[in-house]
Amino acid sequence: MAKVAIVGCGAMGSVYAGLMTDAGHEVHCVTLWEDHVAAIREKGLRVEGVSGDRTVRLASASTRTEGIGVCDLVIIATKAFDVEAAAEACLPLLGPDTVVQTLQNGLGSADRVAPIVGPDRLAIGVVGGFGASRRAPGHVHHNGMEITWFGAYAGLPREKLEASTRIWESAGFRVRHFDDTRQMVWQKLIMNVTFSGSTCLTGLTIGQVMADPHAWRVASGCAKEAVAVAQALGVNLALDDPLGHIRELGGKIPHARPSMLLDHLAGLRGEVDVINGSIPRLGAELGVPTPVNDTVLALIKARESTFSK
Structure with a gap:
């Protein structure tokens, strides 16, 4: 079991959180959606769609990272324009062996995150074909899960990249690694x-x-x-x-x-x-x-x- 924090737990982040929790990992959700946090705390997180229909109890749900502690894996899943603030908020979650994965649309997010968390612990992630949406607070849906790709940003050792992506694979995601990011x-x-x-x-x-x-x-x-x-x-x-x-x-x-x-x-x-x-x-x-x-x-x-x- 791994300890995972998902910072930016919107529709896509909630899919990751639900499937990883269902696979037995300790998952902490951080999102600015206060109604989403309240619903998850009260009723659990429901994830339904192509992966099935499940309601899980996360280790925690909050609008802040304080109190979570050091994690094995930190996933930054915010919008691209929020990555720097999210990376700063992640600093209390980082230990010497923590891997950070940044998963945003478009170009440039990893370049803004690397100076904050350190390039040697950073992986670039690309996901696609999910069609995720929030149906209600505490309830998300996804149409697919076609692409889950990762590559080292700079100096992240291959064994750490592979160890971090095994968490995804254990939750049913099909992962592909790229040397050419x-x-x-x-x-x-x-x-x-x-x-x-x-x-x-x-x-x-x-x-x-x-x-x-x-x-x-x-x-x-x-x-x-x-x-x-x-x-x-x-x-x-x-x-x-x-x-x-x-x-x-x-x-x-x-x-x-x-x-x-x-x-x-x-x-x-x-x-x-x-x-x-x-x-x-x-x-x-x-x-x-x-x-x-x-x-x-x-x-x-x-x-x-x-x-x-």
Whole structure:
């Protein structure tokens, strides 16, 4: 049994927490959602979907990391714009052998976490194909669990990387390790770029975007630009047919609504800056035109300007 803290225990983090607890690990949940904490403390955490339907009792649920103590594994599962604050909050959880995994959409989060927790204990994680959502406080649902990938950020020894990912494997996650973390991150990013902005703007599910020629024209345009930027950067995507890869993964979770869409439905800021916004930012540096992502970014930012939260 391992002692695990999940900092940023929203919809995705709660899926991790529920399955790891069910596998016998001591799991501590940290989230700023006070209603989620209260429900978990009162009734337990319910996780249902493709993995089954279970209600588990976590070791603790709180809005703060104080009192948890040193952990074997710390998973930072916050939004990208909250990673630095989360990493600072994790410091009391770290001992000499603690591994930290940072799992965010988009680009750049690990670079912001490493100086805080130390690059030699850090793993970059990429997850996808979950379609996770919060149904109610203390209750989350997920449509799949296709991608659980990890790679060492810098000096994390291979044996520590593998020991930390065995915790995931014991809970039913299929883990793949990458030596080339740029390849790993970009394989997921092109998927996010395709569906996050397009579903956010249309309100459609992933399957509906793929089925609608107008929506797919925008989504695939975002994808093609992301692939062009990756190629200009010298990233080896290791995909003969990137669009085919995207459609294959999307076809496994057709009813899913990406987190950016869910955030907007709740009137909350999403992660467009590190997803679709990363493509024109890099494209401008590399001389790669990115008109579709430019437009998607501008429209989503305009929409977010009306949010009060």
